[in-house]
Amino acid sequence: MEKLKKIGYLCSVYNITPKTIRFYEEKGLIQSKRDPQSGYRLFNLESENRLKLILLLRELDVTIKEVHQILKYNSVQKTVEVLNNKLSEIDSNIINYNKLKDKVQFIIDASLSFQSNILTEFEKNSFLSSYSNKNNKNKGREKMNQNQLNNLTANDVKIIKLNKSTVAYVNSGLVIQPEGKAVTELMNWIRKTKLYENSNIRIFGYDNPSPQTNDFDNEEYGYEICVTLPDGFDNTEGIATKEFEGGLFATVSFSFASGTDTIPKRWNQLVEWVKKSDYTFRDAQYFEEYLCRFDEDGNDEYDNLEFYLPIMKK
Incomplete structure (x- = not known):
């Protein structure tokens, strides 16, 4: 039987007022049930856990709108x-x-x-x-x-080790501005299979084959984008799969707010950091990770990338 707690109990434990809890409920951040006899608000364990997270985020001065986004997508x-x-x-x-x-x-x-x-x-x-x-x-x-x-x-660089995993992937073929073609095709497949319902999937992209000049707007080249598949996922009809080897990487973040024309500069900053560090380059694919958010219908949104360079200790 589900254990429900009264609003007074939550106020006492977390040192907040009933007005605060009602405010979060009005904003759709938590939900309560009504006792049919007394009319008291009652909260289950999920609502209590959501309340604890809300209070922590508010201590960090995270806005209500941002708290709502975190609870909505429920992803790391x-x-x-x-x-x-x-x-x-x-x-x-x-x-x-x-x-x-x-x-x-x-x-x-x-x-x-x-x-x-x-x-x-x-x-x-x-x-x-x-x-x-x-x-x-x-x-x-x-x-x-x-x-x-x-x-x-x-140079806010992180050293990350990625595990080996199975990925589903799409390659654009040789076209002008191939990224959009590849991304659209993969996202359509993710929506079709409802893979977006798994919050742990990760999406990586890289040039394949790479451009031969810096005239990215007019040269034909390829772009490949892949998504990690959860253990036991076997609905791979209509898409190719392969093994991603993983390994050690140096990474740095990029925000689209700074303009896509700064992407090469950000990559160069990461390359220069590795040259001056205790690491050297490893012979493996470099790539970018799309930090995606999906709504309940699988519509995707991303504002940031994470760049990955394969490295090893000198």
């Missing part, structure tokens, strides 16, 4: 994507608050040196003049710090 990839975006937001806030801190401290120091009141100093422009000089001196320093930050961000 979506959770990591949201939290990575939160990290970027925090980094940006740190930079802005440090600048604000410097300005406030400067005003304090400057004010202590004034001989008259603040309005008089503004009238003499002495405060504005000294503040302008301070800004000019810091411009070069701020530019240097920003460049250092960009380098750190560009």
